[in-house]
Amino acid sequence: MTFDAPLPGDLASLFVDGAAAGRSLAVALPPGRVVVPEGGGRPAFWLSDGPVPAGLWARLRAEHGRSGLWPLLLDSQDDDDAAYPPWGNGEVVVGELQPGERDAEAFLARSWDDYTGHSDDDPLTPAERLAVTSPYGRQWPGRAPAPVSTTDPDRTADGLAEQLLAGHQSMRLGLVAAERGADSLTVAGWTGPTNYIPDTADLSAVLRDWEDRFGARVVGVGFDTLLLSVTAPPATHAEALAVAVEHFALCPDNVWQFDGAHPLFTYAERLVGDHSWTFWWD
DSSP states (O other): OBOOSSOOHHHHTTSOTTTTTTOOOOSBOOSEEEEOOTTOOSOOEEEEEEEOOTTHHHHHHHHHHHHOEEEEEEOOSOTTOTTOTTTTTTOOOOOOOOGGGSOHHHHHHHHHHHHHOOOTTOSSOHHHHHHHTTTOOSSOOOOOOOOOOOSOHHHHHHHHHHHHHHHOTTOEEEEEEOSSHHHHHHHTTOOTTTTTOSSHHHHHHHHHHHHHHHOOEEEEEOSSEEEEEOSSOOSSHHHHHHHHHHHHHHOHHHHHTOOSSOHHHHHHHTTTTOSEEEEEOO
16 A cells, blocks of 8 residues: 555554654555554554565655655564564563754763773673773773765665565564654664663664764664664774774674674774674673
8 A cells, every 4th residue: 555645544643743744655565553562652663564575665765754754674583473572562662762962972981981891790800801992991082083975875775775684584664753763763662772771862862973974874673683784884994993982882792792802803803894783782
């Protein structure tokens, strides 16, 4: 079914305070439904009943400016579970969306201080803990410089979405009433990084900043994983190290999973020229 303005009731219900007025969507959607958090409250997102047809993500992304609905490729904790957790059964917690009022760098600096510190029950010695993020010490090094790119970030996102679906055809489509892709995670109530980021609005603030500096776009979301497309990745290892600092502050598990004496240095090697960034929170 193809919708013209106004949005049908189920999609319009995703918006608050009359924000659905004037919105339209001229793209055919597969069967699906609006999902309400299991704890109750306003609708969090729309979810397709089955896998995502090829090319649909890109068409919906192109409609975002008119529809106000950001598409997500959603992966389940268990693809064989008919409830499709955490999405289908509403294992989400919708919070207040105020990423524009958050200081992304201040959040990353606080996180860096926490994750580079040493505690009495730390299995690493203070020297070993500092070696994890070598060549940097405990003091926050600051954000990486913004690179220059002439590539369209939305087209990069379209390509990554198709690659992701080609390798994982069971993923479902989510639609979130969000001004930006970075905001969609907070609006949808995603709790994947809750062990490290209790308030997802802080994550959205960082992703907004990455949208602006690196041409990043939110494409895929799992139970505790996140996939971003990146138009302007670091081109050298030195540039990648500066970016790895921000990745560690946002998602230390990405770096801690690397063996060896200098995990951050090793992790940075994989970022050079990589147009997709993957994050995993334990």
